[in-house]
């Protein structure tokens with residue numbers, strides 16, 4: 001028969017074991033809290049000095065902070081091109097982050113370098129631009145064909161639906177600007193009294209855009225309007241039109257809403273801007289990468305659109321438009 005003293009010892013032992021067990025649970029909970037993994041994402045810009053990507057960086061950073069993710073923004077500040085971008089992508093791959101977000105500077109030239117990241121076990125998401133191989137787990141961007149069509153309608157309205165117009169873009173092979181051009185060309189055909197004389201390419205060089213515009217103004221003295229397809233092209237076109245003393249006479253519609261473009265809109269040199277939402281692209285881009293790396297992959301779609309706005313002098317100060325103006 002068990003004595004009362006034996007029972008007391010057993011009970012005491014049970015309490016001690018239970019206490020030790022609960023201390024151990026507490027310690028392991030604390031440990032798992034303190035050792036919670038900090039994810040690192042790289043965001044490789046098309047060109048790291050552009051107000052569009054600098055605004056995207058802000059959105060990405062804000063979301064990363066919310067989620068406790070470390071975000072590294074990188075990219076060439078000098079040019080928008082595969083030879084200048086690929087070394088930055090390769091350097092990101094070498095650091096082996098948990099995910100890479102990238103705005104590929106060419107639809108095909110970036111396929112192999114992105115494939116290398118995926119082969120190294122790093123999931124890749126494309127933001128803004130895309131590549132033609134479906135290897136990124138998602139893409140977040142503006143609806144660029146629709147933006148191009150909207151630009152054609154805005155330019156047609158600005159010139160009274162008749163006259164001669166031209167385009168200035170970056171380089172053939174970039175998904176975004178190719179789609180803008182295609183959308184513009186499709187839509188401008190709907191205006192029988194508008195003659196479109198084609199698009200010139202400036203390689204994302206403001207000086208080249210200005211020179212090409214000056215040449216266009218000489219070649220077509222009655223040119224009525226120009227569609228400039230991104231920030232850098234827009235800034236060059238605006239400068240040349242101003243310089244030729246044709247502000248307000250040659251109507252300008254530009255993609256994007258960088259600070260200089262918004263200033264030119266307010267001043268009357270630019271008539272309308274197709275403003276993207278780069279802050280939102282950065283925010284949503286990081287949110288989706290976080291979902292992906294934390295195992296919530298099944299609900300992720302292959303593409304997300306972030307919206308755009310046509311900004312004119314009439315609505316540039318309205319609260320609804322504010323989020324579309326870039327804040328590098």
Ligand code: T6T
Nearest residue numbers: 050052128176230231232256
């Ligand atoms: O228009 C943006 C971006 O969407 C495009 O892909 C490249 O040019 C910009 O960065 C503006 O300069």
